[in-house]
Amino acid sequence: MLKGHQSWIFENRPVILATGTVVGPDEGQGPISEDFDIVHGDMTLGQKTWEKAEKALLEEAAQRALDNAGLTGGQVQFYIGGDLMNQIISNTFAARTLNMPYLGIFGACSTSMEGLALAAQLVDSGAAHYAMSGTCSHNCTAEKQFRYPTEYGSQKPPTAQYTVTGAAAAVLGRSGDGPVVTSATIGRIVDMGIKDPFNMGAAMAPAAVDTIQAHCRDLGREPGYYDLIVTGDLATVGYNIANELFKKHKFPIEQTTYNDCGLIIYDVDKQSVQAGGSGCACSATVTYAHLLKRIKNGELKRILVVATGALLSPLSFQQGESIPCIAHAVSIESGGLYA
């Protein structure tokens, strides 16, 4: 139910029954590689095109999530998903394979938490017994669509980010064993006039700060309520800007640990990833593989995941528009009964 202006409290505490996470070779060489269900050594996955490879990543993640939940696709009422591709074809073609009623969404890299928030809302309100949310991204499809095909070998500035190759899906249910989704805050568009698509982190940081502050205001919470607040893919540049904004707004972020998924998935100093990770799969794979494991281990009890999205298109950029950004936040808490 609604809490404050733009947040939901999930009183029935929907359970994340299972997840599936699949990544590519770069993510497999990063610091959290052991947490993923499947690591591919080949970015093509044996497919003829990058786009078909991205779809295959998502199909694997969704199937793994179903298997881990002990459910068949026919038992899950709704699949909610989106991705960066024009007309979100990766999710649509995967939804064709999954054969579930399908709600397509688009929030660029904020899609992961937009989908989890909606899935939790449906389960919490009794509109679904089970709902699945998923997303994916692929370094080569994103580079090809938004910048240049990687085969061109064009150079990028150090503020640019590296799109995660991967997919992740989560199955939610009304009851069961697993971490629980307790609240969500839906973001507004924040656009500070930045026009440089090689500096998405700077563009997205104000949106993340806006949503985190709205979340705390709506729920009457201090940031210290959480053991960890983690943004989606601000990477080095955006993470530093977010910290400056918190300071400027006198928001006591120091009460908690603040990190960014784009800095967790790669070793930014050692891997060739410019400022860090980005892409729909960045926050999704880090949350579902790494952070949920830390909740189950007892290392974390309450986290707030704030997925950030840069909602530009190549055409809006060409027409001189700035980059509208958004961030959606979902809180996940320890639910008990872990193996």
Add this chain to the structure above:
Amino acid sequence: MLKGHQSWIFENRPVILATGTVVGPDEGQGPISEDFDIVHGDMTLGQKTWEKAEKALLEEAAQRALDNAGLTGGQVQFYIGGDLMNQIISNTFAARTLNMPYLGIFGACSTSMEGLALAAQLVDSGAAHYAMSGTCSHNCTAEKQFRYPTEYGSQKPPTAQYTVTGAAAAVLGRSGDGPVVTSATIGRIVDMGIKDPFNMGAAMAPAAVDTIQAHCRDLGREPGYYDLIVTGDLATVGYNIANELFKKHKFPIEQTTYNDCGLIIYDVDKQSVQAGGSGCACSATVTYAHLLKRIKNGELKRILVVATGALLSPLSFQQGESIPCIAHAVSIESGGLYA
């Protein structure tokens, strides 16, 4: 709450408090032109690009819906919208102007009813006091993105459809004066292997039939429960195929009146629109302007709007994929107290 496998019953009967509908010159020469709030004689709306014109259409429709509801943007919790443009930029940039918490969705031309279903679900379950759903399309942006710029003057086969230039938005609330949203059915992907993007109606018809049958099965209803069942944009070719499929499945569609928004918005015999209308704005403008007026007039008591979407992308087509289709159905009933 969930009813059957893929449907929702809205027990609190969310009210469509107000709508805003805006169209271009071709729609203004069609048979229902008097029902629209605003008819533009100029497809550019005085904007520099077709894309900016499409965004302006949506901004006008949303503002008109708010004005008609007597609400300000700050009173509406969530804006839910999407469109055909890559990265749904028309909705994102309009949401920047509206400054409301924003849930981006994508269902191609099924977006209208995906958005209305989600908005109704949020209001019904207490996750929003007020929610707005909107969508838009523009003939020249769609032709440019999916086929050829209209300036090329390329020819189209008679099975092709004509994308509606327009936008529509609806504001939903928990109580008030207006027609009510009583149920929704979320569709599955149906793909019969059709690959011709100049014959979307044929590709989408089986998805529409699948969702209408699922709706009746889930709710234990005969089609005769409705005074009118209307598909989104099957146009002549798809409408005839849907009728054939109903006959083949022995589904008693003859109990009700069955029509298609793509055949309502234009005079298909007299206007140069090939098989009929299509685009996100087709079902949205026909429903919010024309059909709601007929409900308020007492001509119709219960209708089922089944918006259909062809979820291909130019790239999926180029890679030899067939066209995955979907349809989402929403029932709207007379709520009383009309002026």
